[in-house]
Amino acid sequence: MAVADSPAPTVDLPVEDVLTASGLTGETLTLKVLKGVAGGEQAEVAYQVPVVTGMVILDAVHYVQHNLDTDLACRWNCKAAKCGSCSAEVNGRPVLMCKTRVDDLPAGPVTVHPLKSFPLIKDLVTDVSRNYEVNREIPPFTAAPDDGTPWRIPQQDIDRIYEFRKCIECFLCQDVCHIIRSHDDADRFYGPRFFVRVASLEMHPKDILDRREQTREQGGLGYCNITKCCTDVCPEHIHITDNAIIPLKERVADVHWDPVRFVGRKLFGRSGD
């Protein structure tokens, strides 16, 4: 029972209301959560969770928190797939826990692990501060000072960048990216989330800055070899590789690998850029 050890409720609900509201299916889920703290050992702990119709993994984790293990740490906020807080690796796949339904997973135990690419803080919570540092490095939106509002912008210009603006910063794309996971130069690589960010700025019709060289040099855009893992895990279905990274690579190629400039650089050194 979901509320077996709770004190008597202060309000009596009719029995049928409790049943409808709880939606218990009678099945039990084995949830294996990787617990641990920074610098310590991590170990999977198995919990038995009663399954409710339409249950998502975050519901199961909450059940554990409320009933079995009150200090189990996880991040969550909106529980509606709009804030991107509850990222974790469920059965090895980076997902939002609030959007991953138990009945969509194969029968049997379900593993829930923290994001692997980021340093562990505790249990399912990792240190994602690197992402916020990268964001500060990217020059912000800048319009021409004399470009007075109200602006006229065609809808198709909005449509082009709207996809990038859907990003909820769950950092699943950063987590799955093999450059961030295992490359020695990961600290010189912005990662898919921030290529999306750069793309949204570069393609904004009113932005006047040029971030191409920075994205190549400091952002390590060239490291991306378009395996599309980021696109695959994006809960907002942003075509990260096709619509953000590849166009950025083309734009960088325009400025950096232009044949005339290339020859210039070879003849006169980097000042030829």
Add this chain to the structure above:
Amino acid sequence: MAATPEPYDTIECDVLVVGAGGAGMRAAIAAADAGCTVRVVTKSLLGKAHTVMAEGGIAAGIGNVDPEDSWEVHFADTMLGGQLINNWRMVELYAHEVIDRVLELERWGGIFDRTEDGRIMQRAFGAHSYKRLAHVGDRTGLELIRTCQDRMVHTQGVDVSMEYTLTALLKSGGRVCGAIGYDRNTGRFVAFKAGAVVLASGGWGRMYRYTSNSWECAGDGAAMAYQAGADLLDMEFVQFHPTGMIWPPGARGILVTEAVRGEGGLLFNAEGSRFMLDYDPVKKELSSRDVVARSIYKEVQAGRGTPHGGAYLDVRHLGADYVKRKLPSMYEQFHALASIDITRQPMEVGPTIHYTMGGVRVEPETAATTVPGLYAAGEAAGGLHGANRLGGNSLGDILVFGRRAGDAAAEFAKTGGATRVIDETQIAAEQAELLQPLGGDANGAAPAENPYKLHEDLQLAMQDDAGIGRSEESLQRALAAILTLRERSAHIRVSGGRALNPGWHTCREITNMLVISEAIVRGAMERRESRGSQWRFDHPEQEVEYGKINLVTRRGDDGMQVVRVPLDPLPERLRPLLERSRFYDPAKLPKGYLTETVVAAGTTGGKRKRK
């Protein structure tokens, strides 16, 4: 109680901003632009605040789609929607300035859908006379928060403390001079020394069982303000959004944006009848939220509810392409969580807690609370929305009053807040209280209480007895439950240590929620009428006397006090503006100072001659 506190970190700044939603970030930008050092403290990661949940748009009388629109009509709609007990000066400032705030957001890189000729697109929304909500798809809140976030982190002078909880305001000489809290990840205490404090900590929907609010919305800011002696205003008004998901159980309460109806979605009962035609033949599905929520509730009570106890919301007639383009996140949400394709099947929806109109009492111009050095903006503050908030007025609110609060706090920090002294005994007392739940055995013979269980019990009590419909009897039950829970909360014990322990974090939220719940219930008891979101089964009519007052909650010597404060009637210069609303009907004016003479004369009301 220890007189000397355990070691703590000290962070000093000119302006401390509590909360990093739209209001907090806009306040931080304003204060930094005024030359102050600013520290923003958030319980979550940056960019995750509840603002991201706002979907429909920002209401602003720009008139891009309907040229008849203007700030004046927006003013009238907001006042009438709030049943005329709003603070009219706040509404006036708001309706004026929100237009500039929208354009400013665009200049900061925020994007909006466009009209044919490339101007900002505006959509229809409940009880707004004209198409008024600037929006981008159904993710306007995310756009607002990301735009403010990028602006803020690139603004000189602003620092952010992510995943810190603030638990109490520090006072010195009658003035707020900072706050104490802890780093959630380590449990280490931190004192923030500040010249002024802006509360932008959001609302408190988390104390209800079926809610569209995140865990963060526990009323921390309002509770801290109350404990520091600030007045709270209109606490009885809690908004039920008419359309939340009701199935499956885990998704119950998740918001279904009003934009669904704004774009033409229709409501039906289980018998296939479009019931809003009966409840509000003029505004229909786009009536104000209090009316639509009550209508769905009444249909369900009358036995015409859907299988899971709600109504059907249908967009199939709009066409699959249009639905996916204008309501993409709703399409995705129902697809993922309920296995429903909303272009082929109707949605099942029912009322869910959404917003709290009440909040910390503020001065309209400066967002100053009744305690010097303390400012409040956004959902944490009260007054703008009166008895019911119109959709789209929240995203505008946070920008307009976030900025005003930031400006005023900066000014105060430079003048009245120049000296910053922290009282060590206050810190020691707070630390002792916070650490109590980690202290092993429970007090005396009482069993140890689980904080989550207390929260669940509070949610049940508030949902059932202080929810969409209330009576003296139900409110007495709710109050008794709250008082019992308060006694039980003294025995809360949690396992584990201080590092990132959610059970421990929940403890203080419980006490905050109990304070705010008590304020809601006591206010709802005192307001013996139905007005806006307050629906009293035992007092179903609006009463003139309550249209002339606001209820103020404050901390007294022997507990919580609720006092009646006469509200400032709409001045003559603004009264003619009410007629500019398309929904103005002299026969149906909210009862109060404008209808007083007629009611006193014993007629049916509304025939009052207006100047």
